[in-house]
Amino acid sequence: MMNQNVLWRVLLTASLSALLAGATSAVAQVGTHEDNVKLDVGSYPVDIQHGYKLFASKCSECHSLTPSLKQSRSAEGWAQEVRRMQAMASSHINDREAHLITNFLVYVDVHRSAAAGDTASGGAGGSPEQAGKQTFDSYGCSSCHSVGGAGNTSAPLDGIGSKETADALKKLITSPPSESSMPAMDVPAKDLNNLVAYLLSLK
Amino acid sequence: MIVRSHLVSIFCATGALVAVLMPRQAAAVPQYARRFGITCYACHTIPPVLNEQGYMFQKLGHHLPPALEVSRPVERIIDLVRKEREWTIANNASFAVSDFSYQAQKNTQQGQGSTSTSAIEVGAWNAYFGGWLPDTNFFYYSEFDIVTNGVTSPNMPNAHIGYVGGTARNSWYGIVGREHLEVSEGTRASEVYSLLPNSPLIFENQGPTNFILDQSPVGAAVGYTWASSMYKRIASVNMKVTDGDNADGSEILGTSSKNGKDIWADADFWYAPESGVSVITYQGKKSQIQNLGLANQFTYNARIRREGAFANYMIGRDKVDLLGGYLHGDDDWQDPTTQAPGTYLTNGGFGEADYYIWRGLALASRYDRLRQDVTGGLHPTTLEQWQVGAEKAFTPMGNVVGRIAGGNSHGVDPVALTGSASRTIEADIQFNF
Numbered sequence: 001m002m003n004q005n006v007l008w009r010v011l012l013t014a015s016l017s018a019l020l021a022g023a024t025s026a027v028a029q030v031g032t033h034e035d036n037v038k039l040d041v042g043s044y045p046v047d048i049q050h051g052y053k054l055f056a057s058k059c060s061e062c063h064s065l066t067p068s069l070k071q072s073r074s075a076e077g078w079a080q081e082v083r084r085m086q087a088m089a090s091s092h093i094n095d096r097e098a099h100l101i102t103n104f105l106v107y108v109d110v111h112r113s114a115a116a117g118d119t120a121s122g123g124a125g126g127s128p129e130q131a132g133k134q135t136f137d138s139y140g141c142s143s144c145h146s147v148g149g150a151g152n153t154s155a156p157l158d159g160i161g162s163k164e165t166a167d168a169l170k171k172l173i174t175s176p177p178s179e180s181s182m183p184a185m186d187v188p189a190k191d192l193n194n195l196v197a198y199l200l201s202l203k
Numbered sequence: 204m205i206v207r208s209h210l211v212s213i214f215c216a217t218g219a220l221v222a223v224l225m226p227r228q229a230a231a232v233p234q235y236a237r238r239f240g241i242t243c244y245a246c247h248t249i250p251p252v253l254n255e256q257g258y259m260f261q262k263l264g265h266h267l268p269p270a271l272e273v274s275r276p277v278e279r280i281i282d283l284v285r286k287e288r289e290w291t292i293a294n295n296a297s298f299a300v301s302d303f304s305y306q307a308q309k310n311t312q313q314g315q316g317s318t319s320t321s322a323i324e325v326g327a328w329n330a331y332f333g334g335w336l337p338d339t340n341f342f343y344y345s346e347f348d349i350v351t352n353g354v355t356s357p358n359m360p361n362a363h364i365g366y367v368g369g370t371a372r373n374s375w376y377g378i379v380g381r382e383h384l385e386v387s388e389g390t391r392a393s394e395v396y397s398l399l400p401n402s403p404l405i406f407e408n409q410g411p412t413n414f415i416l417d418q419s420p421v422g423a424a425v426g427y428t429w430a431s432s433m434y435k436r437i438a439s440v441n442m443k444v445t446d447g448d449n450a451d452g453s454e455i456l457g458t459s460s461k462n463g464k465d466i467w468a469d470a471d472f473w474y475a476p477e478s479g480v481s482v483i484t485y486q487g488k489k490s491q492i493q494n495l496g497l498a499n500q501f502t503y504n505a506r507i508r509r510e511g512a513f514a515n516y517m518i519g520r521d522k523v524d525l526l527g528g529y530l531h532g533d534d535d536w537q538d539p540t541t542q543a544p545g546t547y548l549t550n551g552g553f554g555e556a557d558y559y560i561w562r563g564l565a566l567a568s569r570y571d572r573l574r575q576d577v578t579g580g581l582h583p584t585t586l587e588q589w590q591v592g593a594e595k596a597f598t599p600m601g602n603v604v605g606r607i608a609g610g611n612s613h614g615v616d617p618v619a620l621t622g623s624a625s626r627t628i629e630a631d632i633q634f635n636f
Binding site: 088152 | 242255272282517520
């Protein structure tokens with residue numbers, strides 16, 4: 001008959017081992033956490049790889065990484081966004097880490113645009129409306145807006161093309177009224193034109 | 204038929220007593236994560252332990268604390284309200300917050316043989332409703348417990364409505380309704396909930412008066428919170444006053460037709476990332492019926508006081524968290540046999556070290572010590588307890604958490620002066636959907 005003390009220790013040790021074993025497999029998944037966004041991190045410069053590691057560990061604490069990697073911003077736009085995240089409670093990102101994360105995001109953004117032949121900015125083979133739809137998706141507009149019932153239905157955009165002018169839409173996107181809950185979007189001119197073309201097509 | 208009726212009554216009464224006296228099972232509220240499209244880790248180290256952001260989330264009336272940049276104007280609470288998504292049942296309710304647990308325990312009491320028990324059970328099954336009245340600063344929160352500690356005993360320990368005003372940096376709130384006694388739940392060391400299955404002994408202690416801090420009476424609470432830019436410093440003061448049937452001692456020894464009053468106050472200060480200090484005081488007066496149901500029962504109004512200080516310090520970047528706390532208790536006490544008035548004095552403390560190996564996995568160990576001295580007892584006695592455990596989240600979201608913990612406690616009853624010891628191993632898995 002097994003001594004009861006020994007049995008207790010065996011139970012505790014076995015359970016702890018099971019938890020730790022499960023943890024090991026979880027860690028291996030962190031590096032491949034990018035869902036449908038493919039990153040060849042191994043080919044990046046060392047500093048950019050470091051930035052990726054910080055991005056993966058710090059940013060994923062609060063939210064999924066994929067939406068961030070799908071967005072497109074200017075270098076200053078990314079710097080502003082990382083500064084904003086840095087000022088959130090529990091982010092614990094210091095200035096050096098913020099700099100490295102910003103560099104990584106800018107690097108990925110630039111290289112993704114180059115690899116995609118800049119189709120999101122109305123490149124060869126796509127109409128401004130189609131490119132604008134891609135821009136709409138890549139900026140995550142559907143987290144607050146819906147089109148045809150897809151997205152957040154609290155602020156539908158159906159029919160906006162027959163209510164607003166191109167200039168009014170540009171102003172709404174880049175400098176919305178202060179009482180609006182919409183953030184001012186830092187959108188490159190080409191993307192802005194395509195986005196407005198897409199919105200004007202929603203009649 | 205009568206026997207069956209008695210059994211049902213006993214079952215219900217036992218369930219209600221357990222639900223009221225036992226510490227609340229900790230539970231996350233996953234509808235908030237759904238609502239904001241964030242993971243549980245945004246507000247928890249590992250659920251249910253809150254981080255700084257989770258603390259601020261509570262203080263801002265369950266609104267996500269915004270970025271506090273020096274270069275940008277501070278958002279008002281109403282600005283946060285305007286950003287809220289449309290009300291839906293999915294982002295305001297959680298129906299399947301459950302806990303499946305296994306517990307094995309071996310108890311030894313002086314003068315008697317040892318006994319062993321073990322059980323696999325649905326430890327808890329709770330439903331939560333929490334949200335905001337659309338386009339207003341009013342918020343509400345309720346917790347409906349269907350199963351508590353393995354017993355089906357429908358109970359609503361939290362049901363309150365509040366109003367939050369000011370800005371994200373200088374906010375205030377007022378709450379009325381049934382709410383956890385420890386209003387703010389304080390900085391990390393003073394939270395009732397820890398990484399281990401059981402709370403620190405000083406929160407769970409049920410001494411001669413059976414009073415515990417982990418209660419949810421009916422009352423009103425107010426608080427003010429200040430935060431510096433980037434949340435480098437956070438300071439908060441909170442106070443709660445209760446008066447009513449749920450604060451009349453019925454949560455102590457049994458039913459009573461008399462009311463009691465409680466005042467709770469705490470001051471919290473986060474002085475470094477994830478590190479903070481809390482100072483608390485509790486003053487209460489309870490109408491109690493001692494030895495309920497027995498021939499020699501008597502009623503008296505016990506005065507209950509608690510004063511404590513708690514602190515934690517996070518070493519490194521969310522790596523090692525050192526926690527500790529001290530709580531002094533000074534309660535009226537009446538000898539159950541002679542009815543002679545006296546005092547029940549306690550001095551309790553705990554020290555804990557949590558090691559976050561990486562996000563979602565932590566090891567925790569804690570030592571608790573409680574010194575008790577009762578008028579009429581021959582000498583002060585000591586109760587000691589240690590626990591070690593591991594916690595792991597099984598999903599990237601962090602909403603499925605497994606825990607395993609082992610512990611030992613031993614000590615002497617301050618009244619009966621009989622020694623007892625127990626060894627416990629607990630494992631559970633929590634599902635938060």
